[in-house]
Amino acid sequence: MRGAAGIALMGVTPRVMAATGSMVPAKAEPFPLAAVRLRPSLYATAVETNRRYLHRLDPDRLLHNFRLYAGLAPRAPIYGGWESDTIAGHTLGHYMSALVLTWQQTGDAEMRRRADYIVTELAEAQAKRGTGYVGALGRKRPDGTIVDGEEIFPEIMAGRIKSGGFDLNGSWSPLYTVHKLFAGLLDIHAGWGNAQALAVAVGLGRYFARVFAALDDARVQEVLGCEYGGLNESFAELHQRTGDPQWLALAERIYDRKILDPLVAQQDQLANLHANTQVPKLIGLARLYEITGRQAPARGARFFWDTVTGHHSYVIGGNADREYFSGPDTIARHITEQTCEHCNSYNMLKLTRHLYGWQPDGALFDFYERTHLNHVMAAQHPGHGGFTYMTPLMTGTAREYSSPKDDAFWCCVGSGMESHAKHGESIFWQGGDALLVNLYIPSEARWERRDATLTLDTTYPMHGTSRLTFTDLGKGGHFPVALRVPGWASGRAIVTVNDRPVTPVLERGYAVVSRRWVQGDVVAITLPLDLRLEATPGDDATVAVVRGPMVMAADLGPSETPWNAPDPAMVGAEPLKAFVEQDTSTARYAARGIFRPADLSFVPFFSQYDRRSAVYFKRFTEAGWKAEEAAFLAEQARVRDIAARSVDVMHLGEMQPERDHGLTSEISYPVSYRGRQGRDARSGGYFEFGMAVRPGPLILQATYWGDERKRDFDILVDNVKIATQHLENNRPGQFFDVEYPLADALTKGKKRVRIRVVPHDRSSAGPVFGMRLFVAKKEPTA
Structure with missing residues (x-):
């Protein structure tokens, strides 16, 4: 039974009971990011750390190749890492989007100034080329020299296509890079109506319209065999901004049949596919559904989300091992140091927001919250602001972050700078006359529809109570407030209004209180934060420890100390009875007598930035553990014999x-x-x-x-x-x-x-x- 369906009825207050009919709206939209300000919390700290990181980056260094390949003198030397490879330019697209998001989240005027400056520079480079193309991607020739990547596109138009999945005619995922640039331009246009950004995007769109127009359908599929990001989404969005039907037609043509047809047909064929190559394609399908109303794209997007979250995801919400999906329900065989590429989760959360807007359901945000807290928050170093590529779940593996020297620029550096610019974007939603609260993050928000200011006070997830206050309410009245009740709450959520218990209406993962609200009213929810065990999909003997939404990790010591001990195992019938809470403010526990070979301390996984962790544990009975020890000793004898x-x-x-x-x-x-x-x-x-x-x-x-x-x-x-x-x-x-x-x-x-x-x-x-x-x-x- 869903947790929301079994909420304990704490007192009866007939005057707040709902009228008959649905209380949760049929559709919803998030509050604008600019309407939300974060109050002090780990999320506010992450935004500030990221804001300093964005200030540290030099736009002219990211623009180096854009100017060089257009025949203009660069204004600064190029960055190293991926920016010095043939995928150069993808970081600038992410950076543009992150500037917009940070301006919206914080009001930092320098973010907007930099974004406008970048658009001006891109427009100059585009005009200098005279073809509509603008870009920084390179092309590696057979002799190893790297040249302007634009030279691959006339070859492609002529039907000379060579691709190995990530290489297209000697350039590294070029259309992926083009998508990032489109996304940045469109975000700047949407952010404050920068018309020049839209003009550059239209010019770039016309260039690629000519490229695709030269190809028959078979050749298009060859091109789409190389990672192309969410290019279909970009053209769908360009159609929305301009009303020009050619962009919608192109968005629908950028459709990878090999990958997307099975998903539309509700078939899980994800095993051995590169994960983040696929997720943006489904975001594009989601956007096409929103524009056209055609059901097939929606079916594909929803089936993909259900499949990935239900059968291909780790306990922290991330997915993929060595960047690839494994078979369904095989997570226990893929707990490695190469798990959970951050870009995957960044894109899965974007897809979740689309699905939620179509039909609000708290279960969608159960996944969102888990991934946001346990993966996204683990992927940024709170000190120097670097980002992880993978978030390793193998016992004893340290996280590796991009250097403060800014010499990496992996794909996950780009998605990281966006993720940590927008922690306020999904807290509050509205639909009809209803207010929905999906994330319990300390914040203030302006609800324009009600001329209201909302304040959300909480120390969640360390403590279970969150209080929403109508600080101002210019347009009071009778309307529903829906508070998400996670499925793991197991029927024990408590809701109060002005500190008096009420009986909420329970619907689609929400506790809904509908009444006449006035300024100063406070509605609060308290969620239980007990420890529980979660088994991996397909293997009940491999478990993780979870507290509320928070994945717990055994603390195995500092990253600089190598981990050479055996993986700890959980042995016994009632393991949770061995856990004793030591510090409620940090959710630290001691586990005594239940782990082999030694007792362990547990802390929130995301907080293990510079420490080694154990997240998954093999679970044994006492007899089973004795058999495991015997098998281990036999294998050691075999290895010693071969060594001799x-x-x-x-x-x-x-x-x-x-x-x-x-x-x-x-x-x-x-x-x-x-x-x-x-x-x-x-x-x-x-x-x-x-x-x-x-x-x-x-x-x-x-x-x-x-x-x-x-x-x-x-x-x-x-x-x-x-x-x-x-x-x-x-x-x-x-x-x-x-x-x-x-x-x-x-x-x-x-x-x-x-x-x-x-x-x-x-x-x-x-x-x-x-x-x-x-x-x-x-x-x-x-």
Whole structure:
């Protein structure tokens, strides 16, 4: 039963009971961000930290390539990281949006001044080119030089299209970057009516209209095989701003059939798809539904949201491992240091807002609150303002934030600067004559419809009570106030008006009080914040500890101290009885006698900025734990036996071992996954290194991850192929070893051999998480 449906009736006050009929409006819209000001809280701190970060960035450095490629002298040197690669320019689009949001959230006039300045610079660069195009993205030619990325588009128009999913004719996800620029321009236009921003967007739109007009439908699908962000949303929005039907037609043509058709047909085929490539496409479908009223886009968007939140999401609300969706209900097999790319959650929250506006339901904001608190708030460092790319959930893994030197500019730096500019955007909503409160964040808001000022006081989620005061109410009267009751509240929410208990109407995840409100009235809600266990989808034996909306983490010490201990396990029948609250202001608990190998302290996960955490725990009975210990000891004995017979070991992905073994490579990269280092090679590349040998039968052993997507590659010893390895879900949920016996002729009379790993065409090799040469075990004599 939903928590909202089972709210305890705390006293009966007939005069506030609702009339018959629905109390929650059929549709809703958020208060404008500019109408909300945050009061002191961790959210207000995040906005201020982010505001300082935006001030620190230099618009002219972000504009470097826009001017250079247009034939204008740059005004400042380019930034490093991704901004010095072929994806340059995506950060400026995010920055433009973040400037608008920060101006709306705080009123900082410098944000608006910078945004207008950027538009002026873009207009100059666009005029200098004379084609309508303006951009900073680069194109890597075969000789490795990076040039103006615009040169790929005439090739595409001529039908010469080459894409590997993220590379389009030598440019890194170019249409993704174009989408970010469109979004920034349209946000500035919407923010305060900057007509020049719309004019630049229209000119850019005309350029790409010509590009797509030159392609038949099959060629369009080839182009859309490379990540394109939410470009469909941009053209849909351009149609709304101008009324020009060509933009709507183009938005509908930018439709990736391979991905979107199954979602519209209510089919979950997300496994092995790059997650954040897909989410913006669904936001675009949501926008198309809002404009056209056609049901198919809405079906696809809602099914995708239901599928991702119900079957592909971690306890903190984020999704994806190594940026990719796994199979449904397989989260327990993917608890790694590469979980939860922040961009995914940024976009899932945008999609949630669209769905909620169509039909308000508190369950949508149960997900929003969880993700906003536990993932988004974990992704910004409150000190220097850096951002995470991934938010790791593997036990003992430290978070990694972008540097204060501003030399990263990952995609998640861009989405991070937007996320932390707008923490007030979803607190208050309105629909019909109803007021809805969806997030309990300390704030003040101006409700223009009622000529009212609202004040929301709370220390939630540390404490359960939130108080909403009608500080001013110019247009009083009888109307409903809907307070969201999360599903986890389990029927124990308490609602009062002016400190007197009332009986709310319970509907669609809300406690609704409808009465004649006057200035000074206070409606309050108290939610229970008990601890509970949540199992991962598909695996009841892997659990997390949650308090209200807040995911709890075992505190494993500072980030600078390596974590080398075994993963803690939860053993016993009633684990929550072992938790004792130590500090109510910080929600710190001690857990005694329930974890192996030692007792643990628990704190809110998001607050572990510079500390190591454990979030997921395997849960055992006492008997089950004894069996687990026995299996662990047996595996250790096997590993020790192979180590004793080893001739040479290659730790791939680690700098010194790769140097010691003379590694050479092309289109090959070190990787880190589940605490192990490794190396892969992409199509057209390889990696090769030397290993010591000695006389006698030898075995080459390679270690792989058992849930890899389909790939094929060859392994050669001194240029003789000894095996073709196929990886495709070989051993789900675990690393595994493959042994390749070497013929005596390969090593006879040699002290060293060269091992070479080569992917097949349009495939990749590995990752290989280490290789080892060891002496074959002698067969026992009869």
